[in-house]
Amino acid sequence: MKVTRIAYSTALNPGKYAVLQEQARRLGRVRGEVWQRYGSIGGVGSGLRHRQVRDQWLAEDTPVSFGVLANAWKETVRDAMGDITANREAAKVQVRRAIVRRTDDPVQRKRMFDALEADRWADDPFLARQMRRHWKRGRNRTHDQIVVRADNYNNAVDGRGRLWLVVPGLEPRKMVRIPLSTTVAPTGTLRLILRGGRVEVHYQIDAAHLPSSRRSCGEATVGVDKGYTEALTDSDGEPHGERLGELLTSESDRLKERNRRRAKLRSIANTAAARGNHAKAQRIKVNNLGTAKRDRQATRHRARVRTEIFTAVHEVIDKAATIVAEDLTKRFTARKKLGKNINRRLAAWTKGVTAEALKNVSERRGSALVPVNAAYTSQTCHRCGRFGRRSGDRFYCTACGVVWQADVNAAINILHRLGDPDIALHTPHQRVKQILQDRADRHRTRLPVQDSSPATTARRRAKHPNRSTMSN
Ligand SMILES: [Zn+2]
Numbered sequence: 131m132k133v134t135r136i137a138y139s140t141a142l143n144p145g146k147y148a149v150l151q152e153q154a155r156r157l158g159r160v161r162g163e164v165w166q167r168y169g170s171i172g173g174v175g176s177g178l179r180h181r182q183v184r185d186q187w188l189a190e191d192t193p194v195s196f197g198v199l200a201n202a203w204k205e206t207v208r209d210a211m212g213d214i215t216a217n218r219e220a221a222k223v224q225v226r227r228a229i230v231r232r233t234d235d236p237v238q239r240k241r242m243f244d245a246l247e248a249d250r251w252a253d254d255p256f257l258a259r260q261m262r263r264h265w266k267r268g269r270n271r272t273h274d275q276i277v278v279r280a281d282n283y284n285n286a287v288d289g290r291g292r293l294w295l296v297v298p299g300l301e302p303r304k305m306v307r308i309p310l311s312t313t314v315a316p317t318g319t320l321r322l323i324l325r326g327g328r329v330e331v332h333y334q335i336d337a338a339h340l341p342s343s344r345r346s347c348g349e350a351t352v353g354v355d356k357g358y359t360e361a362l363t364d365s366d367g368e369p370h371g372e373r374l375g376e377l378l379t380s381e382s383d384r385l386k387e388r389n390r391r392r393a394k395l396r397s398i399a400n401t402a403a404a405r406g407n408h409a410k411a412q413r414i415k416v417n418n419l420g421t422a423k424r425d426r427q428a429t430r431h432r433a434r435v436r437t438e439i440f441t442a443v444h445e446v447i448d449k450a451a452t453i454v455a456e457d458l459t460k461r462f463t464a465r466k467k468l469g470k471n472i473n474r475r476l477a478a479w480t481k482g483v484t485a486e487a488l489k490n491v492s493e494r495r496g497s498a499l500v501p502v503n504a505a506y507t508s509q510t511c512h513r514c515g516r517f518g519r520r521s522g523d524r525f526y527c528t529a530c531g532v533v534w535q536a537d538v539n540a541a542i543n544i545l546h547r548l549g550d551p552d553i554a555l556h557t558p559h560q561r562v563k564q565i566l567q568d569r570a571d572r573h574r575t576r577l578p579v580q581d582s583s584p585a586t587t588a589r590r591r592a593k594h595p596n597r598s599t600m601s602n
Pocket of ligand 1: 528
């Protein structure tokens with residue numbers, strides 16, 4: 131089953147809205163024309179499919195005369211034909227009743243039902259008369275909609291984690307970028323409805339992908355650290371969303387390879403053009419350097435990553451009533467700083483999705499999401515509070531002589547930030563560092579010298595068997 135989802139534009143500038151409105155107005159004229167020609171018996175006869183209509187119109191170069199792009203025009207003709215079909219099918223309900231009234235003969239009934247179903251009613255005088263009576267001439271009433279096919283738009287996320295929908299405008303390659311109030315990217319065919327300065331983006335998703343029930347949250351208080359290999363690691367030492375790293379790495383590798391190949395093809399095309407072989411250059415451009423497949427793959431990949439992250443968050447909330455996490459909405463790395471580095475771009479985007487998932491799923495399932503100051507949580511030892519060394523997925527505390535799993539160590543530190551008397555959410559980085567150093571110094575002066583001896587370390591480790599997943 132399909133369900134309709136609606137995304138809304140946010141703070142769309144009036145200039146862009148005017149461009150979209152003009153496009154919708156012109157497409158409304160296309161719709162009017164379709165209804166005029168094919169919206170009644172006189173126009174359509176029977177059985178004329180919209181592909182034929184379209185081809186017939188294409189031959190007449192109609193999109194140009196309406197001042198719209200061919201794709202928008204095609205989708206609009208298809209959509210209007212769909213409306214006309216619905217209008218005609220509604221009439222058929224009455225005609226079926228008329229057939230039942232007219233004859234008891236099952237063979238006759240079946241013949242007429244079949245003819246009606248297959249739109250061959252024009253050849254039968256009784257059916258044609260009935261259709262003429264019940265199929266009222268309709269007219270187009272839609273002047274505020276733009277239908278955009280799945281391969282004609284893009285979703286883009288900016289440096290601040292905001293989602294933009296990029297749709298065609300009135301001229302080729304003049305795209306209109308619409309900022310959306312959601313971070314859930316619309317998919318499939320879109321219906322843009324313009325209302326009061328705002329764009330509604332209607333699209334359909336498979337109901338099978340929706341959670342079947344509203345599960346309630348768990349009872350524990352859990353700290354989480356976001357990662358790259360795993361979406362989240364919690365303060366109990368459990369990883370969640372373990373396939374994330376693999377998904378991101380394979381995508382990054384694929385993109386690098388694809389960009390390399392595209393660059394090569396582009397240079398071949400440029401060389402051909404320079405030598406006057408424009409046909410070849412054009413062929414490469416059209417067949418090998420298009421964007422439809424690329425965008426489709428990007429959408430698919432994004433959907434997979436989102437599923438992985440949302441699943442991870444659900445797992446955490448299965449056991450948590452309170453989730454303590456880094457404030458992921460802050461400190462997004464500026465886009466220009468990311469440059470062309472695909473890994474860092476993917477990581478920044480992933481961070482935004484994680485923030486969204488934590489917020490939305492918490493709201494839906496009734497758990498509390500508490501953002502804390504995460505400064506230095508990955509650089510200090512959760513047991514003694516001193517600064518250590520992080521190397522890959524390990525964290526070395528020289529004071530304790532212990533190796534922690536780095537993400538688990540960070541998650542526990544994050545959990546401890548809840549209720550920390552000195553470190554508040556907006557305590558500056560430098561100040562946090564000073565506080566941590568002061569604490570470590572105080573700690574050190576109180577501790578006996580043999581604290582870091584192997585025997586003490588072993589004893590301590592035995593006391594916290596769950597916390598240390600690795601040890602040297
Ligand atoms: Zn330590």
